[in-house]
């Protein structure tokens with residue numbers, strides 16, 4: 001097999017007005033235009049989308065799952081970032 | 096997909112493995128989903144690549160027996176439905192390849208394994224579609240069996256596989272219903288058409304039961320796959336569910352299941368079925384089914400005939416890129 005490989009693209013779809021684009025899978029395509037067409041055919045056969053983003057997979061930078069604790073643990077102790085940390089007398093009403 | 100650079104493919108020493116393995120198993124036991132860049136035992140990765148790619152190959156090869164009837168569908172409505180169904184199966188293959196690729200396998204490599212005959216696909220697609228009734232029988236029985244098998248896979252421990260299965264299951268219901276409705280129409284039309292449906296059932300029934308794989312006493316990989324929560328039910332459990340669901344549907348059509356030993360067990364509430372011809376199953380898996388050679392030939396031809404398109408598309412993309420760079424300079 002000495003064929004050149006066709007680049008991989010990640011596909012993101014906005015399913016409804018007001019929703020964010022959401023990752024749904026990937027496609028192989030030679031260029032961005034063909035990636036959009038392939039993504040339409042593969043991921044929106046039943047009106048699942050109003051808008052598609054395709055991003056070259058190689059361009060995505062991800063956090064290391066092995067460093068998950070170091071990355072996210074510090075916020076675990078910052079309970080003062082949540083509204084329930086503060087006590088407001090009941091007479092004041094909803095806040 | 097995601098970032099393949101992070102996919103940790105180097106071998107880990109056994110000592111390290113023991114601790115990581117235990118932590119991994121604990122996550123699986125707690126119904127955590129495993130994602131592509133998480134640490135996983137090599138066996139888990141290998142099993143999944145093999146299973147997901149085989150599943151993908153089956154969807155792709157599965158387009159062939161039905162594709163055979165698209166141009167000969169009896170009405171425009173049936174033709175549109177069949178075309179949409181076959182297109183869905185192509186889509187299913189692509190969702191699954193995309194899930195397998197998150198584990199570090201490349202599409203080219205997976206495709207090569209199919210074309211060289213190294214990778215297997217479901218035995219069912221090596222049977223011929225002789226009449227229009229076969230199209231109904233495939234939707235009803237083959238997609239019906241696939242649904243039984245795929246619903247528990249929606250809860251598979253590997254995230255991308257589970258998400259692909261959820262998407263697929265949403266689309267499968269249409270496949271089964273269009274098949275059953277097609278058969279219902281034929282059974283109500285004329286005796287001749289009803290005979291055709293019975294003949295299709297006679298040919299597809301046993302191969303459909305074989306789709307669930309070897310019987311539990313001969314199944315090699317089951318225990319480990321169950322522990323890893325890739326598999327949730329045994330082959331025989333799923334096969335029984337399928338028989339219980341399908342026999343009454345056959346009776347509703349006024350058809351006879353081609354099994355003299357079939358009987359309803361009042362006590363267990365299950366339909367007991369006769370012995371499956373496992374030598375036929377082994378023969379078809381090994382490559383000696385009625386259509387194995389034809390299917391592989393068709394896949395290889397499609398790949399070779401498409402080579403110039405892939406080449407041209409890449410050349411065009413490179414030219415465009417170069418032109419853009421020149422303009423910017």
Ligand SMILES: [Fe+2]
Pocket residue numbers: 154183184187263
């Ligand atoms: Fe499918």
Ligand SMILES: [Fe+2]
Pocket residue numbers: 184238241267270
């Ligand atoms: Fe299907």
